Amino acid sequence: MTTHPANQQFDVIVVGAGPAGSAAALLAARAGLKVLLLERGEYPGAKNASGAVFYGSAILNELIPNWWEQAPVERHICRRDIAFMSPTTAVALDFRSAGVGFATAPYNGFTVLRPKFDRWLAAQAEAAGAFVLTSAVVDDVLREKGHIVGVRVRREQGEIYGKVVIACDGVNSFLAKKAGLQREFHPHELSLGVKEVIGLDPAIIQDRFHLTDNDGIAFEYLGAITEDVHGGAFLYTNRDSLSLGVIGQVSSLVERRKRPYELLERFKAHPAVAPLVRGGKLREYSAHLIPESGWAMKPKLYTDGMLVAGDAAGFCLAAGLYLEGMNYAMQSGLAAAETAIFACQKNNFSARVLAAYQKNLKQRHVSTDFRAYRHAPSFVNGPRLQNLYPEMVARGMEQIFRVDGTPKRKILPLTYRMVRQSTIKPGQLLRDVYQVARAYLW
Amino acid sequence: MRIAVCLKYVPDPSTIEVDPLTGLIDAGRVLYMMNPADESALELALRLRPSNGTVTVFSVGPVEADRLLQDALAAGADAALRVWDDSLGSLKPIVTTMLLAAALRVKELPDLVLCGGHSVDRGSGTVPALLAEHLDWPVATDVTQFELRSGRMRVQRRLARGARAESEVTLPAILGLESGLVHLRQASLPNLMRVKHTPIPLYGLEELGLSPQDLHFPAMTLHEVMPPRPRTRVMFTPDIHGSVQERVAQIMSAGVAGKTGKILESGTPEQQADAIIAFLRQRGFLEQPT
Amino acid sequence: MVMTTHEEKMRTVRFRVGATPHIVVNSEICRNDCSVHACVYVCPANLFVPLDDGGILFNYEQCFECGTCYVACNQEGAIRWSYPDGGYGVTFRES
Ligand SMILES: Cc1cc2nc3c(=O)[nH]c(=O)nc-3n(C[C@H](O)[C@H](O)[C@H](O)COP(=O)(O)OP(=O)(O)OC[C@H]3O[C@@H](n4cnc5c(N)ncnc54)[C@H](O)[C@@H]3O)c2cc1C
Ligand SMILES: Cc1cc2nc3c(=O)[nH]c(=O)nc-3n(C[C@H](O)[C@H](O)[C@H](O)COP(=O)(O)OP(=O)(O)OC[C@H]3O[C@@H](n4cnc5c(N)ncnc54)[C@H](O)[C@@H]3O)c2cc1C
Ligand code: SF4
Ligand code: SF4
Numbered sequence: 096m097t098t099h100p101a102n103q104q105f106d107v108i109v110v111g112a113g114p115a116g117s118a119a120a121l122l123a124a125r126a127g128l129k130v131l132l133l134e135r136g137e138y139p140g141a142k143n144a145s146g147a148v149f150y151g152s153a154i155l156n157e158l159i160p161n162w163w164e165q166a167p168v169e170r171h172i173c174r175r176d177i178a179f180m181s182p183t184t185a186v187a188l189d190f191r192s193a194g195v196g197f198a199t200a201p202y203n204g205f206t207v208l209r210p211k212f213d214r215w216l217a218a219q220a221e222a223a224g225a226f227v228l229t230s231a232v233v234d235d236v237l238r239e240k241g242h243i244v245g246v247r248v249r250r251e252q253g254e255i256y257g258k259v260v261i262a263c264d265g266v267n268s269f270l271a272k273k274a275g276l277q278r279e280f281h282p283h284e285l286s287l288g289v290k291e292v293i294g295l296d297p298a299i300i301q302d303r304f305h306l307t308d309n310d311g312i313a314f315e316y317l318g319a320i321t322e323d324v325h326g327g328a329f330l331y332t333n334r335d336s337l338s339l340g341v342i343g344q345v346s347s348l349v350e351r352r353k354r355p356y357e358l359l360e361r362f363k364a365h366p367a368v369a370p371l372v373r374g375g376k377l378r379e380y381s382a383h384l385i386p387e388s389g390w391a392m393k394p395k396l397y398t399d400g401m402l403v404a405g406d407a408a409g410f411c412l413a414a415g416l417y418l419e420g421m422n423y424a425m426q427s428g429l430a431a432a433e434t435a436i437f438a439c440q441k442n443n444f445s446a447r448v449l450a451a452y453q454k455n456l457k458q459r460h461v462s463t464d465f466r467a468y469r470h471a472p473s474f475v476n477g478p479r480l481q482n483l484y485p486e487m488v489a490r491g492m493e494q495i496f497r498v499d500g501t502p503k504r505k506i507l508p509l510t511y512r513m514v515r516q517s518t519i520k521p522g523q524l525l526r527d528v529y530q531v532a533r534a535y536l537w
Numbered sequence: 538m539r540i541a542v543c544l545k546y547v548p549d550p551s552t553i554e555v556d557p558l559t560g561l562i563d564a565g566r567v568l569y570m571m572n573p574a575d576e577s578a579l580e581l582a583l584r585l586r587p588s589n590g591t592v593t594v595f596s597v598g599p600v601e602a603d604r605l606l607q608d609a610l611a612a613g614a615d616a617a618l619r620v621w622d623d624s625l626g627s628l629k630p631i632v633t634t635m636l637l638a639a640a641l642r643v644k645e646l647p648d649l650v651l652c653g654g655h656s657v658d659r660g661s662g663t664v665p666a667l668l669a670e671h672l673d674w675p676v677a678t679d680v681t682q683f684e685l686r687s688g689r690m691r692v693q694r695r696l697a698r699g700a701r702a703e704s705e706v707t708l709p710a711i712l713g714l715e716s717g718l719v720h721l722r723q724a725s726l727p728n729l730m731r732v733k734h735t736p737i738p739l740y741g742l743e744e745l746g747l748s749p750q751d752l753h754f755p756a757m758t759l760h761e762v763m764p765p766r767p768r769t770r771v772m773f774t775p776d777i778h779g780s781v782q783e784r785v786a787q788i789m790s791a792g793v794a795g796k797t798g799k800i801l802e803s804g805t806p807e808q809q810a811d812a813i814i815a816f817l818r819q820r821g822f823l824e825q826p827t
Numbered sequence: 828m829v830m831t832t833h834e835e836k837m838r839t840v841r842f843r844v845g846a847t848p849h850i851v852v853n854s855e856i857c858r859n860d861c862s863v864h865a866c867v868y869v870c871p872a873n874l875f876v877p878l879d880d881g882g883i884l885f886n887y888e889q890c891f892e893c894g895t896c897y898v899a900c901n902q903e904g905a906i907r908w909s910y911p912d913g914g915y916g917v918t919f920r921e922s
Contacts, residue, residue: 137843137914142892144922208921228730230914249912251725267894269910280898282865287895289871291836292921293829336921345899349865356833356871363829372829378566380836381922382871382891384898552841552920566920568841720846723912 105131105226107435108246108257110233110270112139112217114151114421115405115428116263120220120227121158122432128439130225131257132217133248135232140213143265144290144381146329146338148172148204148313149212151422154429156201159219163202167211169333170311172204174304178367180318185367187314206311206331206338208292235273236260236401242444243274243400258444259435260401263428266384268394268407276403277394282346284388286326286413289355290340293375297335303371304332315418320362324353328362329418330371336378337371339363342385342413355382385420386411390465396456397434397449404431410461423461430455538590540582541647543637543668544609545572546602547658571605574653574716581719582651583613585685591615593647597628597636607732611724618643622741624749630659632752634667639745646672646709649690654679654713665713675706678713833873837889844888845915849908850896854882856905865899866906891917 109120112134120132136142155162163171178187221227237245237254245256262270266285271277304312316328326343341358348355363372385406386392392409396402404410404427411420434452438444456462552568555561571579582592593616594609596602606617620636628636641647650672652665662678669676677683681701682693690710694702724732742748775787799816801809817823828835857864858881866875866883872891876884890911897908910916 135910135913137918141918142916144919210919210921226730226733228733231726231729232910232913234909248726250723250729253726255726267897282898285895285898287869287871287893290922291831338922345869345895348869349863349899352868354868354873356836356873360830369829375829377828377831377835377839379839379919379921380831381840381919382893382895383922384893384895549841549843568918568920570843 105129105255105257106439107131107259107261107432108133108255109225109261109263110246111262111264111405111407112136112220112227112229113143113213113263113265113405113424114149114216115407115410115424115431116261117213117216117220117428118155118158118425119261119263119404119428119432119435120225121216121223122429123435124220124223124225126432126436126439127224128436130220131255132220132225132227133231133233133246134217134227134229136229138210138214138229139217139227140210143209143213144288144383145209145421146288146290146313146331146340146418147207147209147212147421148331148418149207149421150204150419151425152201152203152205154422154425158429161200163200163205166215167207169206169208170306170309171202172206172313172331173306173310174312176312176314178314178316178318180316180320180365180367183366185316185365204313206313206333208333208338233264233270236270241399243398246270258400259438259449261428261431261435262401262403262407263405263424263431264407266386266406266411268403270401271394271403271407274398274401274403276396276398276401277407280386280392282349283344284386284392286342286344286385286387287348287355287382288340288342288385289359289380289382290338291359291380292333292378293337293339293372294335294378295337295372295375299374300332300335300337306332309334316362316368320365321358322351322353322361324348324351324358330368337375339368339372342418344387345384356380385413385418387413393465397446397452399446399449400444402431402434402449402452404428410465412464423464426459426461427456430459430461538585538587538649539645539647540586540590540592541641541650542575542579542582542592542594542609542614543650543652543664544575544579544594544596544602544605545653545656545658546570546596546598546605547572547656550657569601571608571721572653572656572658572716574655574657574714576721577716577718578651578653578712578714579609579612579614580721581683581714582649583722584719585649593618593644595620595637595640597621597633597640603737606737607735608724610735611728611732612722613724613728617737618740619737620740620745624742625752629754630661630663631667631754634664634671635747635752636745637664638668638671639747640740641672643740643745648708650674650709650711652711652713654715657716662713665711669711672709672711674709674711676711676713677704677706680712680714681718683712837872840889840891841918841920842889843915843918845911847912848887849892849911849916850885850887850890851907852883852885853905853907854878854884856902858882861900861902861905863901865901866896869895869899871895 106128107123107130109116109132112132116132120130124130174191176187176189178185217227232249233246234249235247236243237247243260246260247253262268264270268277311332314330320328321341321343324343325347328341330337330339341362343355362368386409394403394408396408405424406420408427410423410427433455434449437451438448441448546569548567549570552566554563554566586592592614594606594614595618596606597620599621602619606619610617618640620640655662665676665678677692677694679695680692681695684691690706692704696702775784801812818825864877867877872889874886874890878884892910897906900906
C-alpha cells in the first residue's frame, strides 16, 4: 500500500455518524487508532429519523457506564403493546413489567429523538479521540490495486486515505454499492416510514398512559391501520411529546396507490389512537426508509480494505413484533471496529483478515439473530398477517364482548365460524400457524 | 487590498416557532446560521480579493458564532475575529456597530467593508450606515452589484419598485449587500479539516479599549416590534350608471386606467410644491388646514 | 393541532436548500415510458407533480433524501439521484 501525507492518512475511516458509525468510531478511537468519522449532515442525526426506541442500553452501558444519566434520552420503556386493528376496534397484547432490567438499570429500552441522541453519541466518539467531520458527503471509495484505500468526499481535494473503511452510511448505502458489495434494491425489500413528533404536556402524557416519572410506553399496531398496504404503525412516548408513525412496504404503497402521509392521518384518526394524541401539536414531520428484508438483502459484508455495518448491511429487524435497528447497528458497528483493530494489529487489511468480522458479528449475536429471524420478514409482509388476521382478531374480540341479545358463543366455535366466513382456508391457517411459529418460536 | 466582511450569527427564521399562548420562542428548536446576505458578501469578497489581498471576517456574538467564523475560514478567509463580552446581553444596532468599528481598528483599517444589507432576525438594516458614520466613510446600501474600477467602486443599487441606480464611491468604503446574490463556495476538504480546531481570537470590551459606559445609549431605545400590518385594500366597484360594456371594461381594468400620474412641468418650484401639497391634501394624505 | 394537512406537515421541517438539485427527473422518460407514476404516490414530501402530457414536474427543495422515489421508479434512467452537498438539504431537529 502506498503511504500518503500523515494528515491525510487515517487508520480507520467511518462513513456515517448514525448509531453504527459513532459506536464504531468510539471503540476504534479508544483502542488508540487514528479515526475519521464522516457525516453528510450539518450535525450527526440531522438526516436521521426513527421511531425510536433504543434497545441497546446494555450494549452502550459496556462502553459508557450509566450512559443514560448523561445522554439525551426521553423515557425508559416499561410497557409494550401490540395491537391488532380493524377499522373501528383494536385488540392489544399488553406487556407491562416492573421487573429487573425493564424499570431498573440498565433498562431494556429508551425512547430517543435521533437528532439529539446521534449528536450526543458522535460527541462521545469525538471525546474518545475520533476526528468527527460533518457537512462531508462521501461519493465514492478510492482503490489502489483492487484494494479500497480511502474515500472521496464531495469537496475540492476530497480524497482521504484510511487503512480500513467502515461503511455505516445507512439503508441506501451508496458506499456498499460502489464497492460492489451490494446490489440495487427492489421496492418490496424496503419500507417507508413516515413519522410525526407531536408535542404534549408531560403531565398529560403521564396521565393518559398511566405513567410515573420517566416511564414510557411503546405501542405497535398491525392491521387495518395501513389499509391494504403491507406495514404497521407505532406510537411511543417521549418526555414532552409523542413519536408516532406509519410504515409501509414501498412496493405495496405503489400497488395500492396510497400516499404515506394520508395513512398517517388515518392512523391518528383511528378511534383507538385519536384519544391518545388529542390536544397535541405537530412539532416535526419526517420520513426515512427501512431495510425490511433482513438476511435476504444482506450485502457481502467485507472486502479488501472495507467493512459494512448497520442498516447499510441490512442489520435491521423489522418484522411485526420487532422494529429494532439501532441496537443491531451499534452491535455491528462495534464488531466492525473490533475487526479493524485486529487488522491494524496484524497490519493486514485484506479480505482474508477482515473475514474475522463474521466471527465478531456472531459473538455480538448479530448474525445469529438475523439468521434466526430470516423467515419473519417475508411472512410478516404476507397479506394474511398484514391484514386478515389482525382484523379477524379485532372483529372476533368485538363479537366476544358484544352483548346484543344473541346467544353467546364460546371462543372456539366463534373462531371456527369466522375462519369459515373469511377467505382463509383451514389448511392455509394451519400453514400460517406453522410459519408464525417458525418465524418467532424456534 | 484588505477586505473586511461582517458576519452575523442569526437564527434561521424557518425554525423560529412562537407559542401562541405565551408568546415565547421555543429556544430548543431554533437552529442558527450565517446571515444569508453576509454569506453572499463573503463569497463576493473572496472573488474580489486580489492575489496580494486579504479577507478578514468579523462577528459580534457569543461563542457559538465561532462555528460561523470557522466556516468562513474554511471557505478561504484569511483571518477571523470575534467580539463578545459577558457583560453584553442583547445589543442595539448602534452598540453592535461600535464594537465592529473598534474591532476593525484592531489591525490596520481595511480598504473595503462588506456587510449584509439586512439581517434576517432583527433586520434593522442600520449597521452598514451606522458603521459609515463611525468610520466617517462613504456607504452604499441595497447594493446588488459592484465592480472595482481604478480604485473606485462602481455599484448598482436597488431602489423601490424595481428601479436601479448606479453610483460610484471612493475607497475606503462600506457596502451593504442584498441577500441571495451568490452562494458561498463549498470549502475544500483539507480546509474544512484544518479549521475544525482553529481557535478564533476573541476581543472583549477591554481588549477593544471600550468601557460599558461607551456602550450606554439611552438616546435610542427600541420600544416595540410589531408585525407588518398590510393596508386595507379597497375593492374596486364600477360606476353603476355606466353601460354594461363600460362596467365590464372598468372591472377588467380594475380601475387602473383612472390612475394616471400627472407630470408638473410648468410653474416655479414654489408653484409646483403647492400643487403637490394640494394634491396630497385632496387625496387625504395630509391634513386639511384648519 | 393533531390532524394536519400535508402543507402543515412540511412547514415543520427545516431545509437548507443547496445551489444545485441533487435529484433530477428526466420527464421525457416519464412521459413516454412510464404508466405507473409510482413516484407520485410514494414520495412522502409530495414533490412529484404529474403533468397533463404524462410528464413529471419535480422540485428538489423540500426533499427528505429518503430514496423512496429511486427504489419505486421502475424506469431506468428516469431519476438521477444523489445526496445534496454536505450540510445542505433536510435537517431534522427532533425526529
Ligand atoms: C420510521 C422508523 C422507525 C424506526 N424505529 C426504530 C426503533 O424504534 N428502534 C430501533 O432500534 N430502530 C428503529 N428504526 C431503525 C433504525 O432507525 C435504523 O436501523 C438505524 O438508524 C440504523 O443505524 P445506522 O447507523 O446503520 O444508519 P443510520 O442511522 O441511517 O445512519 C447513517 C448515517 O450515515 C450518514 N450518511 C449516509 N450516507 C452518507 C454519505 N454518503 N456520506 C456521509 N454520510 C452519510 C447519514 O447522514 C446518517 O447519519 C426505525 C426506522 C424508521 C425509518
Ligand atoms: C435577543 C435580541 C434582543 C435584541 N434587543 C434589542 C434591543 O433591545 N434594542 C435594539 O435596538 N436592538 C435589539 N436587538 C437587535 C440587535 O442586536 C441587532 O440585530 C444587531 O445589533 C444588528 O442589527 P440588525 O440585525 O438590525 O443589523 P442589520 O443592520 O440588519 O444588519 C446588516 C449587516 O450588518 C452586519 N452585522 C449586523 N450585526 C452583526 C453582528 N452582530 N456581527 C457582525 N456583523 C453584524 C451584517 O453584515 C449584517 O448583514 C436584539 C436582538 C436580539 C437577537
Ligand atoms: S416512476 Fe419514474 S419514470 Fe415513472 S413518472 Fe415517476 S420518475 Fe418518471
Ligand atoms: S428522496 Fe424521498 S422525499 Fe426526496 S423526492 Fe424521493 S421520495 Fe421524495
